[in-house]
Amino acid sequence: MTLTKRIIPCLDVKNGRVVKGLHFESIKDAGDPVELAEKYSNEGADELVFLDITASDEQRKTIKDLVRKVATVIDIPFTVGGGVKSLEDARNILLNGADKVGINTGAIKNPQVITELMELFGRQCVVVAIDAKRNFDIQKDKNIFSENGKQFWFEVFIYGGKEATGIDVIEWAKKAEKLGAGEILLTSIDKDGTKDGYDILLNREIANSVSIPVIASGGCGKPDDMVDVFKKSNVDAALAASIFHYQTHGVNGVKMYLKDKQIPVRL
Amino acid sequence: MVHLAIFDYGAGNIFSLKNSLEKTGATVDVITNFDKPNIYSGLLLPGVGNFDPAIKSIRKSSKTDFNDYVKDTTPVLGICLGMEMFFEKSEEGNEKGLGVINGDVIILPSSMKVPHMGWNNLEIKKSGTILEGVNDSAWVYFVHSYSVKPTNNDVITAESDYGIKVPAVVEQGNFFGTQFHPEKSGKVGQIMIQNFLDVCKK
Numbered sequence: 001m002t003l004t005k006r007i008i009p010c011l012d013v014k015n016g017r018v019v020k021g022l023h024f025e026s027i028k029d030a031g032d033p034v035e036l037a038e039k040y041s042n043e044g045a046d047e048l049v050f051l052d053i054t055a056s057d058e059q060r061k062t063i064k065d066l067v068r069k070v071a072t073v074i075d076i077p078f079t080v081g082g083g084v085k086s087l088e089d090a091r092n093i094l095l096n097g098a099d100k101v102g103i104n105t106g107a108i109k110n111p112q113v114i115t116e117l118m119e120l121f122g123r124q125c126v127v128v129a130i131d132a133k134r135n136f137d138i139q140k141d142k143n144i145f146s147e148n149g150k151q152f153w154f155e156v157f158i159y160g161g162k163e164a165t166g167i168d169v170i171e172w173a174k175k176a177e178k179l180g181a182g183e184i185l186l187t188s189i190d191k192d193g194t195k196d197g198y199d200i201l202l203n204r205e206i207a208n209s210v211s212i213p214v215i216a217s218g219g220c221g222k223p224d225d226m227v228d229v230f231k232k233s234n235v236d237a238a239l240a241a242s243i244f245h246y247q248t249h250g251v252n253g254v255k256m257y258l259k260d261k262q263i264p265v266r267l
Numbered sequence: 268m269v270h271l272a273i274f275d276y277g278a279g280n281i282f283s284l285k286n287s288l289e290k291t292g293a294t295v296d297v298i299t300n301f302d303k304p305n306i307y308s309g310l311l312l313p314g315v316g317n318f319d320p321a322i323k324s325i326r327k328s329s330k331t332d333f334n335d336y337v338k339d340t341t342p343v344l345g346i347c348l349g350m351e352m353f354f355e356k357s358e359e360g361n362e363k364g365l366g367v368i369n370g371d372v373i374i375l376p377s378s379m380k381v382p383h384m385g386w387n388n389l390e391i392k393k394s395g396t397i398l399e400g401v402n403d404s405a406w407v408y409f410v411h412s413y414s415v416k417p418t419n420n421d422v423i424t425a426e427s428d429y430g431i432k433v434p435a436v437v438e439q440g441n442f443f444g445t446q447f448h449p450e451k452s453g454k455v456g457q458i459m460i461q462n463f464l465d466v467c468k469k
Contacts, residue, residue: 094279096282122279124410266386
């Protein structure tokens, strides 16, 4: 036996509550973060990811208490991201009990922060989160792909999917690895909230471009979507939210299903 | 009541470790040097940070030497980086290790994704204090880029397969090391923490 594929429930947290949106918008309440964390941990989740999508920096200060509460009730690793801009933000999260810190817009704005984090806390703490969207406006210097007769490249978006950067996702993932990222959390904006499966092409291309672990995110609506992404790409983990939050499937049920399909999982 | 100390190199999450020790019934102090008298039944070297800064924080913030502090009596549990520091030197840095167990620390093979991150099985080689009550093939959580290479393989009580056989648990005298994170390894991890506490109680 060797390393298993990780199944990671994701909790988007807004003003202290877990919420779920579609295409990064239209928010719906999904419960209390600490209660859900404990539940998922007991059900066999391999790891948890918390993304703080609270609008203002002022309200975001509450994340510290949340991290502490979560760290008290669970004994599996967890990542906290959302609004992390500086070493100080990251430190605040890590010293209160999180194992890894997710950094997205902050890393695009100041890539050096990846290296600073790596040097201080170690590579394993640094998760670079990338929000990717297909751009059909073909530009010469980009990595071009085609599917169903259409050509496109993958563009990095920041500020919760609101702002395009013109940066190629493949190039950014490679650069993030070189700067000190320990893991890539890769979310497809096109697929997020659709429940019709992960963006296989995106996940395959990124997982083949870097040698650090990649977490597939965005689009999971059923256990078969996880089977699909694990069979067709070299990603190490699959992240999902709604299939867990709305009790469509328990974490353990999903993992039993994956095992049945010959995906190595921890049971 | 068992009174333990965690050495804090100032580089990351020791909250989870402290929390998991307290859940098992210990009282825990966080220390940053060895200058006060050793009143503890056990010491933990946590598993977050980088080799050189962590070794420096152990060596340079204290007048008292690590070896003089723990002698061959205080049980020490080194987790991940904490275990790597038991050895003589590491490919992660230039500083000398604590040298309480003979051997080196080497980088994981480049044929594999590094860091080795996630849940992997233990292959138990022989019985040991930390592994009491733990089943062969139990799942534990790893996150590391380096691996220990003891001069004497007898100190290894469990391994894990990641391209190479990664020594997962080592024991020598009062020194116990886990390459994985027991405080992040669910119920199995809690058993190992309890086993360490039982050693400390003696």
